[in-house]
Amino acid sequence: MNFQRTVKDKIKIKGIGLHTGAKSQIKIIPAKADTGISFIRADNGKEKIPLHPELVVSTTNNSAIGVNGQKILTxxxxxxxxxxxxxDNAIIEVYGPEIPILDGSAKQFVDAILEVGLETLEKPKKFILVKKPVRVEEGDRYAGIDPSPDFRVECIVSYPHPLLKYQRREFRFDGEDFEKEISPARTFGFLNEVENLRKNGLAQGGSIENVVVIGEEGVINPDGLRFKDEPVRHKILDSLGDLMILGTHIIGEYRGYKAGHKLNHGLLLKLLSNPENYQMISAEHPQLAKENGFKIPRWLTPKSI
Ligand SMILES: [Zn+2]
Structure with a gap:
């Protein structure tokens, strides 16, 4: 059986926000089964912000969630x-306006969580089973999700830059290692966009410490890339993060072509807008999976539980 998980103990992480440049600290706190994931702006108002696509308040170069004027970026x-x-369940207290960017990837979050470990709870996991294809488009870009026997994510990035003309990667959830293959992939940006982002109040905390910066001649970070296709791996990472705003893991196939946070958000809203698009299922009914030709996803990371 596939049971719900939370963190084994409290985890504290400190850093600065990519967009605000503000110092910030988060505490990830264990939570009971069926309570879901929620954020609390602990330094300001202390209102609970549960995960739901309707609580996304901005998708400009990051995904921000909020209620009643209290918001948390990135x-x-x-x-x-x-x-x-x-x-599946955790409370994240945030002291500051933004989640720390750390090195621009998810690696330090993963390392910190695995260091304290995960707790298996006594309730079966829940999933959103995608029943009908859903797609949102903007020009030639799109984000879509199709019914599939398992969970997979495919991303394609394409920019007018020789280094990033076309990168495609598929991540099969039960066949590849998220911790090693996806979580270390860092945020990337183009040097010629930095000035504009800063003028618009974004990327105030951005530097080569937390962003792969691509100049005309190529990557300007002295250590180069962590993977040859690090940008598309980061797109997969971003897509997983955006999908998590549903609050529940998915059984379906996500595909993003030049997609970003805005399209991903539109996709989640469209998916939930029609009850015929999806079905909530529980891992306690493996028979349902067998009869309907899908598999309950299993997590490869960590291998110990
Ligand atoms: Zn990102």
């Missing part, structure tokens, strides 16, 4: 680590 990399580690 939740996607932390949420990708939750997706990748199969965490």
């Amino acid at each position: 939740v996607e990399h932390l949420l990708a680590s939750f997706y990748g580690l199969g965490i």
Whole structure:
């Protein structure tokens, strides 16, 4: 049986926000089964912000969630680590306006969580089973999700830059290692966009410490890339984080072509807008999976539980 998970103990992580440049600290706190994942702006108002696509308040270069004027920016990399580690329940207290960017990937979140370990709870995992194809488009870009016997993510990035003309990668959830293959992939950006982002109040905390910066001649970070196709791996990471805003893991096939947070958010809203698009299922009914030709996803990371 595939049981719900939370973190074994409290985890504290400190850093600065990519967009605000503000110092920030988060505490990830264990939570009971069936309570889900929720954020609390602990330094300001202390209102609970549960995960739901309707609580996304901005998708400009990050995914931000909020209620009643209290918001938290750049939740996607932390949420990708939750997706990748199969965490269903946790409370995240945030002291500051933004989740720390750390090294621009999800690796330090994953390492910190695995260091304290995961707790298996006594309730079966729940999933959103995709029943009908759903797709949102903007120009030639799109994000879509199709019914599939398991969970997989395919991303394609394409930019007018020789280094990033076309990168495609598929991540099969039960066949590849999220911790090693996806979580270390860092945020990337183009040098010629930095000035514009900063003018618009974004990327105030961005540097080569937390962003792969691509100049005209190539990557300007002295250590180069962690993977040859690090940008498309990061897109997969971002997509996992954005999908986690549903609050529940998915059985379906996500595909993003030049997609970003805005399209992903539109996709989640469209998926939930029609009850015929999906079905909530529980891992306690493996028979249902057999009869309907899908598999309950299993998590490869960590291998010990
Ligand atoms: Zn990202």
